[in-house]
Amino acid sequence: MLVGIDAIAIALPRRYVDMEELAAARGIDPAKYTLGLGAREMAVAEPGEDTVALAANAVERVLAGRDRRDLGMLVVGTETGVDHSKPVASFVHGLLELPRTMRVFDTQHACYGGTAGVMAACEWIASGAGRGRSAIVVCSDIARYGIGTAGEPTQGAGAVAMLITEDPAIAAIDIGGSGTASAHVHDFWRPLGQREAEVDGHYSVQCYLEALTLAYAGWREKTGGAELARICYHVPFCKMAKKAHEHILPASTFETMVAPSLALCSRVGNIYTGSLYLGLAGLLDAQSADLANQRIGLFSYGSGCTSEFFSALVSPRAHEAICRAHLGEVLAARTRISVAEYERIVEAREPLGTATGFAYVGSESKQRRYVRNERSAHTR
Numbered sequence: 001m002l003v004g005i006d007a008i009a010i011a012l013p014r015r016y017v018d019m020e021e022l023a024a025a026r027g028i029d030p031a032k033y034t035l036g037l038g039a040r041e042m043a044v045a046e047p048g049e050d051t052v053a054l055a056a057n058a059v060e061r062v063l064a065g066r067d068r069r070d071l072g073m074l075v076v077g078t079e080t081g082v083d084h085s086k087p088v089a090s091f092v093h094g095l096l097e098l099p100r101t102m103r104v105f106d107t108q109h110a111c112y113g114g115t116a117g118v119m120a121a122c123e124w125i126a127s128g129a130g131r132g133r134s135a136i137v138v139c140s141d142i143a144r145y146g147i148g149t150a151g152e153p154t155q156g157a158g159a160v161a162m163l164i165t166e167d168p169a170i171a172a173i174d175i176g177g178s179g180t181a182s183a184h185v186h187d188f189w190r191p192l193g194q195r196e197a198e199v200d201g202h203y204s205v206q207c208y209l210e211a212l213t214l215a216y217a218g219w220r221e222k223t224g225g226a227e228l229a230r231i232c233y234h235v236p237f238c239k240m241a242k243k244a245h246e247h248i249l250p251a252s253t254f255e256t257m258v259a260p261s262l263a264l265c266s267r268v269g270n271i272y273t274g275s276l277y278l279g280l281a282g283l284l285d286a287q288s289a290d291l292a293n294q295r296i297g298l299f300s301y302g303s304g305c306t307s308e309f310f311s312a313l314v315s316p317r318a319h320e321a322i323c324r325a326h327l328g329e330v331l332a333a334r335t336r337i338s339v340a341e342y343e344r345i346v347e348a349r350e351p352l353g354t355a356t357g358f359a360y361v362g363s364e365s366k367q368r369r370y371v372r373n374e375r376s377a378h379t380r
């Protein structure tokens, strides 16, 4: 049975900053951000434009025109949830009025959480436990580091929603072929009650590469080293994908095998759990017609750490399916803001645990305000 990604949709914050302008404001050579890190633009989430709102919008888009009665599972991968107990998935389930009979939960392990959801959904369907039903997996996060820190240019925000089905129109996952690698390390973490992440950036690069070596070897052993046309890597910043690729394969293959997956990421920044899948969406948007019936590799890394190298077979219907995500329109709908406006937005962010968010579900004219910490969460 073929199981995998049938549809993808993304939701982005409505504002972004230009990286050359940010570098100039920090007194840094812009080439460090554009060439050194590979960043062009960075998404900026406003107060109220939170993980739930981004996830709900992405799900609304991926389900457009589809029969919701076929859904059996909703998983949100996130490391920037809005409550210690109530999952983001529960808010999304309520906001979109999805079927009561669904299994609904979040998965967390830094940037790996989305892949945990993808694997849970694929294995649920492939095992037969889903009884023909489909799953939605959403990766939704807001990456925040302090103003003026080394991590500042590697922020971003956004959500990627994927419909997981039998006979998928985008790509069938090679279930059981994954190589995995984990270790108890402190490369990146966010203590309870703290909004900004702590990161030992250079150490995180080292942990990522060590995990990749082991996970890639595991995937090769299980699949016999199937031929890969492209590889999408987890992208905390675009240059990381180059470092990763050159760590396992000849550097001369980077432009062909990896660069096409980075164009979209370079215009959004790090979206943690969704970064790998944003890269996949960008790759397919650019090259799906050429990739039909070809196999691609995917490497998911979550600090802390755990990781998975897996592969997927691109469907001949992928081009038609990715066109429905209208990625160009989603990007074009954003507004560029100045560094001063970005700083005002960062300073205006609500303290953690405050009550409300805005879910711009469908369109701004239909925006709904939802309440996070009342006994019975509801929309208004």
Ligand code: COA
Binding pocket: 029, 031, 032, 035, 036, 037, 150, 151, 152, 153, 154, 187, 188, 199, 200, 201, 202, 204, 205, 208, 236, 237, 239, 270, 301, 303
């Ligand atoms: N022109 C061109 N390139 C330049 C440059 C210039 N003027 N100045 C610096 N660079 C290059 C450096 O050579 C380096 O490239 P390299 O790694 O290929 O050698 C790159 O820009 C970054 O410079 P560096 O001095 O290493 O930057 P930094 O110490 O400010 O930190 C990160 C960079 C990525 C470590 C930091 O932004 C960070 O911690 N980000 C968070 C990472 C993360 O999220 N990790 C967790 C998930 S894996």
